[in-house]
Amino acid sequence: MATAKPLYDRLRKNITAYSPEEAREMAFMLLDHYFGLRKTDVLTDKPLPPNRTEPDWFKILERLNRQEPIQHVIGTTIFCGLEFEVSPDVLIPRPETEDLVRLIMHDFSDRTDDVPILDIGTGSGCIAITLARFLPQSVVTGWDVSEDALAMARRNAQSLNADVNFAIQDILNVPTEGIRKFDCVVSNPPYVTRSEAADMDRNVLDYEPGLALFVEDNDPLVFYKAVADFCVKHLTKDGACYVEINERFGEATREVFADRGFTKIQVYKDIHGKDRSIRATF
Numbered sequence: 434m435a436t437a438k439p440l441y442d443r444l445r446k447n448i449t450a451y452s453p454e455e456a457r458e459m460a461f462m463l464l465d466h467y468f469g470l471r472k473t474d475v476l477t478d479k480p481l482p483p484n485r486t487e488p489d490w491f492k493i494l495e496r497l498n499r500q501e502p503i504q505h506v507i508g509t510t511i512f513c514g515l516e517f518e519v520s521p522d523v524l525i526p527r528p529e530t531e532d533l534v535r536l537i538m539h540d541f542s543d544r545t546d547d548v549p550i551l552d553i554g555t556g557s558g559c560i561a562i563t564l565a566r567f568l569p570q571s572v573v574t575g576w577d578v579s580e581d582a583l584a585m586a587r588r589n590a591q592s593l594n595a596d597v598n599f600a601i602q603d604i605l606n607v608p609t610e611g612i613r614k615f616d617c618v619v620s621n622p623p624y625v626t627r628s629e630a631a632d633m634d635r636n637v638l639d640y641e642p643g644l645a646l647f648v649e650d651n652d653p654l655v656f657y658k659a660v661a662d663f664c665v666k667h668l669t670k671d672g673a674c675y676v677e678i679n680e681r682f683g684e685a686t687r688e689v690f691a692d693r694g695f696t697k698i699q700v701y702k703d704i705h706g707k708d709r710s711i712r713a714t715f
Contacts, residue, residue, distance in 0.1 A: 437470050438478040444490070450498040459503050463493065466507045500636040512559040515566065517589050522581040523557040524645040529703050530621055533677055533710045534563050536701070537617060540673060540712075547572050549613065551667075553604050553620035553660060554578075556645055558586030558597065560619055565595040574615075576602040579644060604659045616672045618664050622656035623648050624679040653679065657686050661693045661713075674713045683708025 441460050448456035464470045468482050496506050504510040504525045510517055512526040513534055519525050541548050548571045552561040555575030565573040575597050577583050583599050590597045604622070625646045630638060637646070648655060657676060664674045674695075678686045683700050690698050690713040703709035 434483075435481045436478045437464060437468075437475040437481055440464065440481065441475045444494070447494050448497050450500050459497060462503055462507070466509070500634070500639065502636045502640055505640060512557075513563045513567070515559075515563060515593055517557050517559050517562075518585060518592070519557055520585060521640055522579065522642060523585055524621075524641055526557060526559040529709050530560065530677060532701070532703065533619065533621070533675055534560055536710070536712065537564060537619060537675055538567055541568055541571070541617065544568075544570050544616075546570065548617060549615045550574070550617040550619065551576065551615045553618065553663075554622050554645070554656075555586050555599065556582050556621075558589045558595075558599070560621065561586070561597045561599075562590050562593055562595040564619075565590075565597050566593060571617075573597045575599045576604065578603045579642070582642075582645075604656065604663060607659075607663060612667055614667050614669050614672075616669050617675070618660065618668055618672070619675040620656070620660050621677040622660065624653070624656070624677070624682075626650045626653050626679070626681075653682060654686060654689055657689045661690050661695070664695075664713075665693050668715070670715065672714070675710065676713075677710050678708060680707035680709060683711075686711055 441464055444463055445456045445460035448459050461472050461475060464475055467488055468485055470479065493506055497503060502525055504519050505521060508518060510519050510525055513531050517526065548568060550564055550571050550573045552575045555561050555577045558575055561573045561575035564571050575586055580601060583601060586599050623646055627647055628650050660676060668674060687698050687700055695713040695715055697714045699712045700708050701710045
């Protein structure tokens with residue numbers, strides 16, 4: 434009877450484009466995705482499912498060794514415990530964004546009335562859908578400029594049984610009328626400058642959407658200015674704005690909100706000690 438450990442060893446040894454540590458984690462992810470085997474199942478060498486359908490391992494390894502993200506290879510990723518469909522049309526959700534979502538859930542967990550929330554640049558829908566799932570009192574809207582991204586967000590909302598109103602909208606060109614006020618505005622906008630691209634890995638540069646990643650060097654805070662301007666008009670008196678930020682521009686982004694009348698602005702660091710998100714209130 435075929436068991437997990439020999440297949441795991443074969444996979445990790447043939448994932449050669451990454452470090453040994455990364456290859457081991459990818460091999461675990463593959464066995465989990467295709468056979469439902471957890472890490473402890475692999476390490477204890479449990480039998481492979483007898484009725485399994487073997488994927489094309491050669492093609493999978495070939496894609497991984499071209500540095501295509503494993504999330505694209507298997508088509509999904511886990512975010513805050515939920516499984517999201519992903520593709521080159523959307524940014525792959527990052528752990529840092531999970532921290533931002535947990536901060537919002539903490540801040541609004543005690544609310545018993547409706548909490549209108551807007552997610553600007555929703556992408557896969559990971560922020561909007563997670564908030565809709567775990568904050569039952571929330572009324573969530575997700576905006577994006579990409580129809581392809583919105584199509585994926587809608588599929589994710591349907592598969593995860595989340596009630597989110599997705600709409601195409603560019604935060605740089607918001608109508609002056611017909612927009613409600615929100616208790617929470619959240620955004621993980623493009624914030625990587627073009628000059629930073631030279632230091633990025635191929636698995637990001639070649640396979641993730643530049644529209645969701647990059648801003649021009651001459652105006653790296655353009656989206657934060659637009660979000661802050663929007664919040665001046667459309668955030669409720671006791672509402673809060675949450676944004677993920679470029680570690681290089683923590684203080685400059687804080688000043689964007691301060692210049693627009695926000696009085697309580699907190700900059701949060703990620704697990705690496707880098708400026709990563711901001712919470713701003715009036």
